[in-house]
Amino acid sequence: MRALLTSKVARRGLRPILGLIDQRIERQVRRELTNLRDDRRPLEFFFDGTGRGISRLPSPPHLERTVAELAKVTGDRDGAERNIAQAFRLLVALEALGVGRIAGGTMNICGKLSAVPLLDPPNDDILEIGTLYGMFGTGLIRMMQRAGHDPRLTIVDPLAGEQLQPGTKTTADPTGTPVREAAVRANLALAGEAGTAARIQRGFSEDPEVRAQVSDRSYGVIIVDGDHSAAGVAADLEWAEQIVAPGGIVVLDDFGDPKWPGIKEAFDKHMATDTRLTFLGKVARSGYLRARASG
Template sequence: MNSRSMLRSSVSRRLLRPVADVIDQRIERRVRSEVRRTADRQTPDLARTEQLVRDVELLRHRQLTFELLLGPRGRGISRIVSQGPLQQLHAEVTALSGDRDAAVRNVATAFRLLVSLESLGVGRIAGGTMNICGKLGTVPLLDPPNDDILEIGTLYGLFSAGLVRMMERDGRSPSLTIVDPFAGVQLQPGTAQRPDPSGSPVDEHAVRTNLALAGPAGTAARIQRGFSEDPETRAAVSDRRYGVIVIDGDHSAKGVAQDLEWAEQIAAPGAIVVLDDYGDPNWQGVKEALDAHLKGETRFTFLGKAAHSAYLRAS
């Protein structure tokens, strides 16, 4: 009998069955062990993947909420801050004020104030986030000689409300005067008149509503309707010497030059004059007018700039 016949015989199969069973059991145990190890390796990966999906979904919800609060909808510009521009603004306000701790503090305070005013108010504050925070944060640190403030061009009055509050935070008692034509839309030479991104009309009622957010000093603000170059408008508010003058009206070179000439007459000794959008490539007439003005006979000394605003001090 050959070996193949022996393996096929019933006697051989009975004799070899225990050995085969042992082999089968060992194979089965080995397979089960491998299955368990594979499952153990896959389960953490699956759990991590599911957690990652949940985290991404949560981030999407948070981003949506963040965008609704700080995004451009309803104001035409985002209020989300980047590290680079913020650090640059800190440096510029520090250079103007000489106090880095106060500069960092005031910029942070101004940002929170900006967000709250645009959330509660009618309309918006015109301009970029760093420029607005720079103006709100810097003016109190420059120690104006008195608390009389003149703003030429206010749009919705929200910036004025913010400046009043920042001055009050510094222990001052601001008295605000505003000059604006209240034309229903934002006016600038060379630009098309179109509805504001906020959807709100530019009028005195909106300004009064927003000034009320600043408390009694805002409610008591004096508002003169008209263009700043009109003799009647100037006569109505030239009854005092202002400690702070914010020039944010006509951005043409001619318009800025006229406002600077008027500011020379009504600025108190030591007054701070803020010229908005200085160095902004979209409004080259602003820089052109100030640079030309400073070359002539003037009471103003150029202190420096922060973001897109120039700061002057009157002699």
């Protein structure tokens, strides 16, 4: 009893000190904000080193639209809301802990991380064509695990030190981090054993030798996020037809993005062929397709 009374007295004695600490912290924060406002440099100067703008926070309209699109594609409104929330927290955590960044807008990334497990692919083999820093693959492993899957990730990417995209100027990444296998491995390690076990095949997806190395299985999920030209996407879709499992999911990144018209062009031409892919719909700036059984 004496110890309890002593503890209560001690807490009461600390209250004035804690109050002073809170006031000091508040004054310090106010000074820092004032300094930022008075600085002549734009606010973006302090945040653009991430290569992704000021904030990952989505606007309410963008969030609501993405949830609605995800619910329509997957048929699961509750799951859409839950997965978007989980994916957003995961995205922020990965970019805080990882090396480099995840390319793309917040809602497109969260949409992809959310949609794939909700679409319940037929097996746990995942092929990611184009990875940048491997951070999206890391996030997808985690989201698949949360849905009860045991993902096995294969990555195809040249990992040439810089992000390569035909038709665009090659420049250093805004993060300042070289695009190297070591960075990808560091990020994959954040996903634990499944991340460290991921296969990485360096090279271009249209290279026959690269394809031969990773065409040893049928994939339940294929992420097409490599060469964004019409020819490049067409080649990747043709390859996906050969290696996607019956019922498998093919994700076309940057689908409908006006900056990359070749993606939609290749998609339209491919869907006009005798394809076994069925278009499920679009979430943010990614298109989703499911493969029928052959024949």
